[in-house]
Amino acid sequence: MTRPNSIRPPEGRLAVLLPGMGAISSTFITGVLLARKGLGLPVGSLTQMGTLHAGGRSIRMDEYLPLARMEQLVFGGWDIFPDSVYETALHAKVLEPEHLGPVREELEAIRPMKGVFHPQYVKRLHGTHVKTGATKAELVEQVRADIRAFLRDKGCARAVAIWCGSTETYVAAAQVHASRRAFEAGLRKNDPSITNSQLYAWACLQEGVPFANGSPNLAVDFPAAAELARHHEVALAGKDFKTGQTLMKTVIAPALKARMLGVRGWFSTNILGNRDGEVLDDPESFRAKEITKRGVLEDILQSSDSPALYGELFHKVRIEYYPPRGDAKEGWDNIDLFGWLGYPMQMKIDFLCRDSILAAPLVLDLALLMDLAQRAGRIGTQDWLGFYFKSPMTEPGRTPEQDLFVQERRLKDSLRALMGETTGAD
Known part of the structure; x- marks a missing residue:
């Protein structure tokens, strides 16, 4: 600029x-x-x-x-x-x-x-x-x-x-x-x-x-x-x-990439009970949200540059409408990663946030x-x-x-x- x-x-x-x-x-x-x-x-x-x-x-x-x-x-x-x-x-x-x-x-x-x-x-x-x-x-x-x-x-x-x-x-x-x-x-x-x-x-x-x-x-x-x-x-x-779970992805994924640690799988789920959760309970509305949430990892990890580390990444995103939680959303991530000689590790993130x-x-x-x-x-x-x-x-x-x-x-x-x-x- x-x-x-x-x-x-x-x-x-x-x-x-x-x-x-x-x-x-x-x-x-x-x-x-x-x-x-x-x-x-x-x-x-x-x-x-x-x-x-x-x-x-x-x-x-x-x-x-x-x-x-x-x-x-x-x-x-x-x-x-x-x-x-x-x-x-x-x-x-x-x-x-x-x-x-x-x-x-x-x-x-x-x-x-x-x-x-x-x-x-x-x-x-x-x-x-x-x-x-x-x-x-x-x-x-x-x-x-x-x-x-x-x-x-x-x-x-x-x-x-x-x-x-x-x-x-x-x-x-x-x-x-x-x-x-x-x-x-x-x-x-x-x-x-x-x-x-x-x-x-x-x-x-x-x-x-x-x-x-x-x-x-x-x-x-x-x-x-x-x-x-x-x-x-x-x-x-x-x-x-960019608020809860995706905010965390844009912090954690760059850290893993910076250290050249591999990722085999990243499972993300959310539960929330507000109007947004009710709307996203419709599969057609969820599809629009899923595309923006899934694209983050693809853009950061760039699997084509490091296929041995990210070429087989399985990334799944879910949002569940759960009325008792209201606006107090919970975003839970399970990350299956691997390090030296391919030895497996895990990271779990539980972000209890307010959307x-x-x-x-x-x-x-x-x-x-x-x-x-x-x-x-x-x-x-x-x-x-x-x-x-x-x-x-x-x-x-x-x-x-x-x-x-x-x-x-x-x-x-x-x-x-x-x-x-x-x-x-x-």
Whole structure:
């Protein structure tokens, strides 16, 4: 990344628009509101708590970068259920009531706009708060109108959008995704390859709103979206928040590869009981998630370079819906590895994590960094933000980087370059 000629200052209010205002969004919004009042720390957020080396010293990111402040953020979004953010947070049971109480009035005031919902893409949910229209093109125009009205009514200078909705059934890129003209024709014809998330993304891009995809959905990862982003000079990023089990894979797998230890098998299973778990209980939705989770090891270990070590790797991923666990997900990994002379060893990882607690700081960072990229004139795929995703989007012809520490270095190097600094060690 090179330094832009100028970066517009972060003046005015920044709308953070969230398609999907469930557990992740309510946890994110509550955390920001509490942090504003000094009642909580934004743990896990690089922009708020991280540092980098620049100018010969270590400096906090929020002091070094011209980021919007948390006080400037205004929250809105869409959902297929009409509950306020407070009601959603109570239902999700991620946060304890004592954390919701101090900001209850603010949370109750945030209610979602009606969502775009075609149930064939998320079969386990039955929305009651949904838009209607004869064509998908009409629905895009309704979302565009929502964006304009929200910015006007809330007095916001600009917006960013972060997809926090459910995983859709797997959809492969088709001819309708090949160009802007083909996609717009598909919207008018209600093409079945155009999903709910793509309608939100298309509306945001049309309105000049940068869009980051926190799910494995085919929301913006196709040529027509890239073409539209270039036309409207909008930043894109994605896909699929890297939170629990996959976060651990991007740490452990590079360590094994660095020591040239072989891997014969890697079995991963998850149990969770939130809405995400219910949606992923559908095999077609799980397929989309499985692809992003499985691709991590393949990209890191590069079996073609070391066939004796990784050429026969058996990798299996499972997600099980288990209602008693709620948002407190458990990710369990069994790794069958081998060392000197082929002698077998095992590693077992049991990560009892909280899905929305890990995702919330990613939403904050992506909102602020996507806004920074937009103000700096960065157009199209922001692959330097791959640190935050399971399946990082890249420009055509580029291979995504999956090693967490390489991703971190690239993120910080890119931010230094944005500010006109030479690359430094962190």
